[in-house]
Amino acid sequence: MLGPYSQRSRGRVRRCIRSLGIVVALSFAGCSDDTVTVEVASIISDPVCEDATGQFDLLAPGGVVLIVLIDDQTQIVLATGADGTCADLSRNANVEVEGDLQGQTLRADSIRLL
Numbered sequence: 001m002l003g004p005y006s007q008r009s010r011g012r013v014r015r016c017i018r019s020l021g022i023v024v025a026l027s028f029a030g031c032s033d034d035t036v037t038v039e040v041a042s043i044i045s046d047p048v049c050e051d052a053t054g055q056f057d058l059l060a061p062g063g064v065v066l067i068v069l070i071d072d073q074t075q076i077v078l079a080t081g082a083d084g085t086c087a088d089l090s091r092n093a094n095v096e097v098e099g100d101l102q103g104q105t106l107r108a109d110s111i112r113l114l
Contacts, residue, residue, distance in 0.1 A: 037098045038066070038106065040114065049086035056089060058097060058106070066106045068097055075110040084113065 001011055038060045047056035052072035070076075076084035088110070089095070099108040 004113070006061070014059075035098060035109065036101045036106070037096065039096050041066075041095055041097065043089060043091055043093045046091050047086055047089040048082045054086035054087070054089075064104075066101075066104050068099070069105060069107045070111070071107070073113060074099075077110065077112045086099045088113070 045057040054070040078084040094114040
């Protein structure tokens with residue numbers, strides 16, 4: 001006999017709890033030393049670049065979307081190991097991003113193309 005929740009509702013609740021857990025984990029990691037690393041994430045918007053600065057939306061593990069900010073101090077490393085720029089980033093690229101997390105905004109210290 002089914003309880004008050006359908007299979008589909010339970011699945012949505014599980015996904016929501018899992019996503020919330022990732023946001024909380026990223027937030028706590030950010031509080032401990034102000035730096036977090038998001039591994040194997042995908043750029044889901046066309047990066048907007050202006051000179052040495054820019055931004056893009058990042059789909060982190062668990063379905064969490066973060067806004068990544070690039071400034072003139074952000075180190076961008078291409079998959080070959082060479083230095084890159086904001087212009088080298090593109091939608092659907094897989095990256096690892098390290099930086100300071102504030103809410104859902106990640107100010108990038110480094111971005112590594114995978």
